[in-house]
Amino acid sequence: MTDPTYQFTRAITRRPGQSVIDGLRAEDIGTPDLGNMLEAHAAYVTALQSTGAKVIELEPLEAFPDALFVEDTALCLPKGAVLMRPGAPSRRGEVAEMKPALRDCFEDLREVTGPGHIEGGDILVTGREILVGRSDRTDAAGVGQLTEIVADWGYAVREVITPPGVLHFKTDCSLLDAETILSTRRLDASGCFEGYRVLHVPEGEEAAANAIRFNDPVIMAAGFPRTAEMLDRAGFRVVEIDNRESAKLDGGMSCLSLRF
Template sequence: MTISDIASDITPVERVPTLRHYAMTAPTHFTVEYAINPWMDTSNPVDPALAAAQWEELRQTYLRLGHTVDVISPEPGLPDMVYAANGGLVVGDTAVVARFRFAERAGEADAYAAWLTAAGFRPRFTEHINEGQGDLLVVGSKILAGTGFRTDVAAHAEIAELTGLPVVTLELTDPRFYHLDTALAVLDDTTIAYYPPAFTDASRATLTSLFPAAIEVNSADAYVLGLNVVSDGRHVVLPSAATGFAAELRAFGFEPIGVDLSELLKGGGSVKCCTLEIYRDPR
């Protein structure tokens, strides 16, 4: 089916943006000095100046859209701290700090807990591994929770108890899509996009049941982390290389805004990975 065919089958919807609150950490210390996901190649050097410029363009994009962006101080020795989404899950007054699977990232939890405390939150902790908004995405009044590579499924019940929100477990199967936010994008309170081959049959059935009108993204867009997006309900900030997905978004009434984060992709992250959202309380 072509994009024109999709567009002809869609009833026009007026997409309404809402102002959002984000936090980001500059890539001051970003490099690829170890490999803990399939995107990382220690022989492929990072251009620090380009990484900083691309990150700043993402921050300015949010500001141009009217959103609030807090900047978290990066810590030496934590090159992946730029992927702020992994630092925790913040919903209303509840701030759950990440518990990372790999020792290389463990120090980030302390850094993000300190920032949350300084920002007026009382950090909460899980017993089991959770990797923040990498695997925990709020959609409407529920949380979609990934597992399979990073976040332990046992943490899902803890997240539900801490936030008071229902949690839907989704199992990932392809190591290239090691976090939920690499394979699924929340576009508004009722609309998602996802890459079906990244999920088990049971999880695909769950998504079909919950989101029958979901956008299914093709491999070409998924393989440039095209689903690693941030949406305010109308404007969808996404990797500029995901041109097919951008066309789908337009057909569904969204306004895609492409940004080039090719240097940050070297570490296995893109738009959403670099963006911790401070979610309003949906209850």
């Protein structure tokens, strides 16, 4: 029996463009190097393809420096996809650019129209519900509209709160299987994962919490050996990807693809 929470046949990614150096960032820790970023992005695509999935690679969008972080533009579910409404005004045009690719893949394509806003980085789909974190990029109105849309497909949404200073809900967590979540201690302390099996990233490796389970492997950022060892011990196959350049723009493993 397949598990729709982590078993996928397709993914959409977008290569970074020259304008990526102007991408949004909460804190300036350096300018991304496009060459290194393209190399890491290619490794990421290869990791997805290695599972047998088809990867649709979209061209860079120079008008939108953050467009490589495609996850924020949509939520893809087995019964359809929902176009988001990003909280960062400079990113709202990315949604229209993603729409044709999703229309090719989904018969039922719906849209969050506002006035609220919501980004895919705040949405975690588990085996029993859709968790949506309120953050600086996702507000109550956006959560409310998404709740109405996905209820039609039989999904329940639960709103949770993202810790202060954390960009997206999934900055601090990821799904390992239908009932297992990788999380920072600060996020789990809120009680939002009660009833789930939670694995905590080791202290000092909080940035490793944003990973993706994509078919068999867990794809995570390289450079966090204790987290990788913990996941290996827990029975997961780990693939590590250099995320140093994307991290300068607050990006992680989940941000770089739409998976369905």
